[in-house]
Amino acid sequence: MFFTQLKELVELARAHTQKISDVMLALEIEEQATDEVTIRRHMGEQFVVMEAAVRRGISQVLPSRGGLIGGDANRLWRYVQANPRQSMLGPVASAAMANAMAVSEVNAHMGRIVATPTAGAAGILPGVLVALLDTNQFTRSAVEASLLTAAAIGLVIANSSSISGAAGGCQAEVGSATAMTAAAVVELYGGSPQEAVDAVGLALTNSLGLVCDPVAGLVEVPCIYRNGLHAVTALAAAECAVAGIRNVIPADEVVGAMYDIGNSLPESLRETGLGGLAATPTGRRLRRQILGGA
Amino acid sequence: MMGMDNRRPIKYHSAFDIIGPVMVGPSSSHTAGALRVALVARKLLGQNPTEVIFELMGSFAETYRGHGTDRALTAGILGIPADDLRLPDALDIAEISGLSISFTKSPGTLYHPNTVRISVRGKSEQIEVVGSSLGGGKIEIVEVDAFPVRLSGDRSALVLWHRDQPGFLATVLTAVANEGINVGRLSLERVSKGGIALVAIEIDGSYSVGLLDSLAPIRESVIKSRLIMPV
Numbered sequence: 001m002f003f004t005q006l007k008e009l010v011e012l013a014r015a016h017t018q019k020i021s022d023v024m025l026a027l028e029i030e031e032q033a034t035d036e037v038t039i040r041r042h043m044g045e046q047f048v049v050m051e052a053a054v055r056r057g058i059s060q061v062l063p064s065r066g067g068l069i070g071g072d073a074n075r076l077w078r079y080v081q082a083n084p085r086q087s088m089l090g091p092v093a094s095a096a097m098a099n100a101m102a103v104s105e106v107n108a109h110m111g112r113i114v115a116t117p118t119a120g121a122a123g124i125l126p127g128v129l130v131a132l133l134d135t136n137q138f139t140r141s142a143v144e145a146s147l148l149t150a151a152a153i154g155l156v157i158a159n160s161s162s163i164s165g166a167a168g169g170c171q172a173e174v175g176s177a178t179a180m181t182a183a184a185v186v187e188l189y190g191g192s193p194q195e196a197v198d199a200v201g202l203a204l205t206n207s208l209g210l211v212c213d214p215v216a217g218l219v220e221v222p223c224i225y226r227n228g229l230h231a232v233t234a235l236a237a238a239e240c241a242v243a244g245i246r247n248v249i250p251a252d253e254v255v256g257a258m259y260d261i262g263n264s265l266p267e268s269l270r271e272t273g274l275g276g277l278a279a280t281p282t283g284r285r286l287r288r289q290i291l292g293g294a
Numbered sequence: 295m296m297g298m299d300n301r302r303p304i305k306y307h308s309a310f311d312i313i314g315p316v317m318v319g320p321s322s323s324h325t326a327g328a329l330r331v332a333l334v335a336r337k338l339l340g341q342n343p344t345e346v347i348f349e350l351m352g353s354f355a356e357t358y359r360g361h362g363t364d365r366a367l368t369a370g371i372l373g374i375p376a377d378d379l380r381l382p383d384a385l386d387i388a389e390i391s392g393l394s395i396s397f398t399k400s401p402g403t404l405y406h407p408n409t410v411r412i413s414v415r416g417k418s419e420q421i422e423v424v425g426s427s428l429g430g431g432k433i434e435i436v437e438v439d440a441f442p443v444r445l446s447g448d449r450s451a452l453v454l455w456h457r458d459q460p461g462f463l464a465t466v467l468t469a470v471a472n473e474g475i476n477v478g479r480l481s482l483e484r485v486s487k488g489g490i491a492l493v494a495i496e497i498d499g500s501y502s503v504g505l506l507d508s509l510a511p512i513r514e515s516v517i518k519s520r521l522i523m524p525v
Contacts, residue, residue, distance in 0.1 A: 002304060027309075028308060039309070046314055065320065065382075110362060110382045111318070111319060112318055113319055115326065117312045118322040119319050119322040119326065122319075150312070151310075151313045152309070155312055158305070158430065158432075159306050162429060164323055164429025164430070165323070165429070166352070166408045167428075172429070214357070214360070216360050217357030217359070218357075219321050220320075271323075290360075291359060
């Protein structure tokens with residue numbers, strides 16, 4: 001019953017009156033010859049590492065290995081704590097943004113994170129889910145279950161398109177993470193499988209064309225900003241979908257478009273650190289400063 | 295719309311391919327994936343490495359220092375796993391343990407943009423492994439000693455260097471079947487008819503050491519064998 005399209009995922013969930021997370025669970029049991037308890041325990045362990053990375057990055061100022069970033073998550077969190085009425089986004093979205101940046105900072109510090117689906121995009125899913133956990137509206141086990149929903153979406157995208165920045169650009173990493181997160185949020189808020197997939201389509205639509213242009217080749221700039229800002233995008237896409245907005249282009253076709261766009265991207269915009277922001281005067285100067293050479 | 299083709303082999307199988315691996319940053323492809331390719335190379339070598347050359351290709355060649363790919367590859371060849379906090383110190387650990395390491399770059403690659411050729415030598419063995427990092431920590435070993443293979447590192451694998459002879463593969467597969475093991479992937483290539491050949495078999499679940507014993511009927515043809523665990 002391996003699903004390779006989002007459409008199939010919705011049909012499987014509908015046929016068994018299940019959530020997407022239940023379909024993922026059933027597939028995992030079948031494919032890995034394991035049982036539900038083991039899978040849920042393992043997912044719980046992943047979430048422990050995810051949450052620890054969020055808490056660490058929020059509360060500590062961690063300089064990155066390359067020296068380009070560090071302390072932004074803490075800065076943002078302190079600002080919002082001190083001026084709650086000044087927060088333009090509201091408490092959940094601003095917490096999600098700070099949390100996502102926190103994980104990016106832990107990652108760039110060579111700390112321990114969970115690749116979701118990759119390390120470069122590892123902030124978005126934990127950032128949003130920890131912000132939602134902190135609202136006390138959701139149980140920890142519901143949040144952990146939503147990781148299975150995110151995984152199901154990620155599996156479809158990884159198998160039919162790409163989750164590699166070197167192959168498909170940043171849309172494949174941050175775009176995929178945003179889409180996975182949007183679906184997880186829809187499920188937490190009680191949305192249907194179709195609404196979760198609509199959120200995927202919307203989130204991915206808003207990420208198409210995003211290039212991978214790391215300054216000095218480091219997973220620092222712009223990765224941290226994209227993680228932070230796309231955490232908000234994931235929430236936005238989920239809200240649109242739960243409100244009943246259907247992406248006009250079916251989500252599977254958006255995934256297909258992402259694949260085609262990735263193949264059309266020049267190598268300079270696929271994680272080589274040679275184009276885009278990396279090629280700006282400041283990007284070049286920073287590269288010389290950090291790595292030497294011309 | 296190649297992206298919509300659902301008949302090609304599936305590379306990502308598990309929820310934990312997507313929600314995982316747990317790893318030391320900063321890059322799942324350039325750090326965790328690179329490390330896993332080197333771990334497979336270490337297992338295929340089958341002894342402690344003393345000298346290693348990493349030839350970095352494609353995106354690896356451009357950005358390896360920034361992503362800590364050099365530390366990650368070194369950690370892998372030393373047998374340090376991807377979630378081990380010693381990873382950032384791998385170059386120092388290698389120096390202390392007397393492992394000689396060098397890095398070379400070649401811009402092009404026939405494979406995925408993140409690819410490395412690992413030429414590694416131990417006390418009595420040497421091996422050359424080419425592997426790609428596909429994203430999210432997922433890898434594919436694409437060459438062993440210049441023979442094309444397909445190994446994911448996710449499953450146990452049996453690799454046999456042997457002399458090409460009729461019935462060899464049938465005997466191997468019978469032995470595998472007798473252990474009740476299912477084959478997930480298989481590649482076989484030879485230099486020439488009757489020449490040296492290499493077969494790589496990925497198997498579901500685990501294996502018992504008895505598997506190698508049951509290859510006795512073809513022992514004469516086997517030059518070298520490795521049974522490796524998932525990395």
